[in-house]
Amino acid sequence: MAEGNRNFARMPYQTGSQLARVPARQQLLKRHNLSLVLRQVTASRSLSRAQLAARTGLTKATVSTLVDALMDARLVVERDPERGFIGRPGSPLSLNPQGPSGLGMEINVDYVSCCVVDLTGAVRFRKTIVSGNRLLRPEVVLQRAVRAASLMWRQADAAGLTVFGLGVGVPGLVDFDGVLHRAPNLLEWQGIAPAEVVADMLGRPLQSLYCDNEANLAALGELWFGIRNSLRDFVFVSGEIGVGAGIVIDGELFRGVQGLGGELGHVTVDPMGPACKCGGRGCLERVAGREALLEAAGLPVEVSPDRNRAGSVPELVARAQAGEPTTLYSLEKAGTALGIALSAFLNVLDLPAVVLGGFYAELAPWLIGPVTSELHDRVVNHSWSPTEVVVSSLGAEASVRGAAGITTRRIIDDPSAWFPEILARA
Secondary structure (H helix, E strand, C coil): CCHHHHHHHCCCCCCHHHHHCCCCCHHHHHHHHHHHHHHHHHHHCCCCHHHHHHHHCCCHHHHHHHHHHHHHCCCEEECCCCCCCCCCCCCCEEECCCCEEEEEEEECCCEEEEEEECCCCCEEEEEEEECCCCCCCHHHHHHHHHHHHHHHHHHHHHCCCEEEEEEEEECCEECCCCCEEECCCCCCCCCECHHHHHHHHHCCCCCEEEEEEHHHHHHHHHHHHCCCCCCCCEEEEEECCCEEEEEEECCEEECCCCCCCCCHHHCECCCCCCECCCCCECECHHHHCHHHHHHHCCCCCCEECCCCEECCHHHHHHHHHCCCHHHHHHHHHHHHHHHHHHHHHHHHHCCCEEEEEECCCCCHHHHHHHHHHHHHHHCCCCCCCCCEEEECCCHHHHHHHHHHHHHHHHHHHCHHHHCCCHHHHC
8 A cells, every 4th residue: 555545544533623723824715615615515415606605605706616626526516406496596516426435344343344435425335244253363354354345346336436535443442543452352453553454455546544443433423424413412332242432522523632532331330340351340341241231131142144243132122022021130230330331421521412322222222211310310410401312323334334434524524635636726
């Protein structure tokens, strides 16, 4: 892979709102305005040039020049005017579904998932491979992931899409350089930069690389593609074999000083509880992680190809629906532990909403009650500002959607950084 691509992997993700806070000096003015116009097109999906000018405060001539530059870069398309309106109708602008696209990959303990999203955020292709990755060497798992990604890329080629960048989600501690430092549930995955390794193995041109914890990417997937557009401040709880959290504040992902924040699964909920692979004791993961919960309910934890997830989760749901006492007790205990851990998070971060994702979304009918009860008793501002507990609208796809969406959102937030030639046209 070219050295330039390696540099992209180390670029911190800068959101559009962050860009908007940069002073618009003369040399940044065009870049700022291109971003402003493209983000307005993204938010509305149907503004005409005149409406864009009114919305942004730019002159009509400036907007027209910027739009032409964005169209030349295949980022925006202008549709036919809508009929039935009095007067001369404007031609609505929208993101180009045949423009640059993003390839997303989630590597987890028992599956690998890939998808391609276009600039509008629509999923064009998707594939999940069920496999036990826990004891496999990283290169074996990554080769399997690359085979799935190569298939997605060929399908994108056939559809006339240009895959512009790659995002990778993994269940572990990932720093801002995209290096995975620790994955307690994967063997020998220390000191690896998964996105760079995958890019090298793919052998294809990529302009953007990004790697992060799978819960962080799931939170971004929910923020960008979930049905709850009003959610701008929340903690996304990803229930898998481990338990992760993605923290979103004012529409931006909060990762901590080194990018390693959000390890909800290793918050202690029982100091005298069972030992955890992280070296601690009584971690949330050991009570409310998928394997711990299934074991407590007396169910196996093997992978089931027909569900593309752990085979016993559907059985757990079926038993809960039937009112089986041991299952209900296990879910109550897990929900209580989850509520205790989340209370500590919320008392520190003051967030108004919790989104349950991963397999917690399937179990939400039995988890929301005990979680809410603990939040009521433990969160100090609950009496006048109660925390809303909701279910992820993307379910198991949140992380891979977020991984793919990183590429397209980078383009939308700062198009001239990735297509510098449009500055000369704007």
